[in-house]
Amino acid sequence: GHRHGVPLEISGISKQFRGLKALKGVSLSVAAGEIRGIVGPNGSGKTTLFNVISGLYTASSGTAAIGALTLTGRRPHQLSRSGLSRTFQNLRLFGQLTVEENLLVALDRSSMRSFWHYVLWPVGVWRSERTLRREARDLLSRFGLDDFADAAPRSLPYGIQRRVELARAMAADPKVLLLDEPAAGLNGQEVGQLKEIVRSIRDSGVTVVLIEHNMGLVMSLCDRVTVLAGGDVIAEGTPAEVAIRPEVIEAYLGD
Numbered sequence: 001g002h003r004h005g006v007p008l009e010i011s012g013i014s015k016q017f018r019g020l021k022a023l024k025g026v027s028l029s030v031a032a033g034e035i036r037g038i039v040g041p042n043g044s045g046k047t048t049l050f051n052v053i054s055g056l057y058t059a060s061s062g063t064a065a066i067g068a069l070t071l072t073g074r075r076p077h078q079l080s081r082s083g084l085s086r087t088f089q090n091l092r093l094f095g096q097l098t099v100e101e102n103l104l105v106a107l108d109r110s111s112m113r114s115f116w117h118y119v120l121w122p123v124g125v126w127r128s129e130r131t132l133r134r135e136a137r138d139l140l141s142r143f144g145l146d147d148f149a150d151a152a153p154r155s156l157p158y159g160i161q162r163r164v165e166l167a168r169a170m171a172a173d174p175k176v177l178l179l180d181e182p183a184a185g186l187n188g189q190e191v192g193q194l195k196e197i198v199r200s201i202r203d204s205g206v207t208v209v210l211i212e213h214n215m216g217l218v219m220s221l222c223d224r225v226t227v228l229a230g231g232d233v234i235a236e237g238t239p240a241e242v243a244i245r246p247e248v249i250e251a252y253l254g255d
């Protein structure tokens with residue numbers, strides 16, 4: 001059916017590591033169906049923010065929510081069916097599995113394993129092996145990976161591996177997708193392909209937030225950009241608006 005994604009609401013998130021304040025009360029609102037860029041110098045708290053939203057870190061204070069669902073205070077495994085999905089800066093694919101098997105694992109994990117699984121099993125609501133295989137095939141074709149189904153991820157060019165990672169994140173059928181430096185290590189042509197893929201993901205009804213250092217990509221892909229520096233939001237607006245802000249230029253010169 002037609003979907004519009006859901007908003008991501010981050011409110012007053014702080015995160016302290018011993019003496020270090022990595023995030024100092026960060027708030028941002030990402031609209032449903034938006035592509036939001038998060039930029040900022042190294043150490044400004046971008047990945048920490050993703051880690052808090054996705055439950056890897058516990059916030060010192062503040063909340064994050066997608067739609068009506070509060071994310072903060074839940075563990076990562078409790079978030080796997082919450083509608084939030086993410087990728088990591090460094091690829092986290094299973095090296096012993098084929099590309100298709102990596103997707104099958106993600107699809108299987110995202111299925112509803114609950115009380116209802118056991119109650120509804122006899123009436124066939126539970127996704128069968130055959131259904132999972134079909135969904136994996138759909139993902140492979142959607143991400144242009146048909147030719148690589150049986151390959152070991154590491155035998156593939158890096159740009160293809162990153163696309164597998166993206167397909168795997170989409171296996172959970174997320175409403176909000178967090179991408180941590182999706183263009184890192186990609187060549188110009190691959191960055192162009194990535195841009196098209198992210199747009200099509202958004203058009204399928206997913207709200208996308210990406211941390212990215214490739215400013216050309218941020219400028220041409222994102223609807224709005226949030227700039228972090230020293231754990232604070234120092235600017236926010238359209239790419240054209242933030243690019244000319246003096247505090248943004250200063251933050252980058254100091255990097």
Ligand code: ADP
Pocket residue numbers: 017020022040041042043044045046047048049
């Ligand atoms: P960015 O992603 O913008 O480069 P990070 O979120 O990785 O920044 O880091 C922000 C700050 O928090 C840095 O000073 C970093 O050293 C610190 N930091 C991040 N993770 C941890 C951690 N697990 N333990 C201690 N300090 C951390």
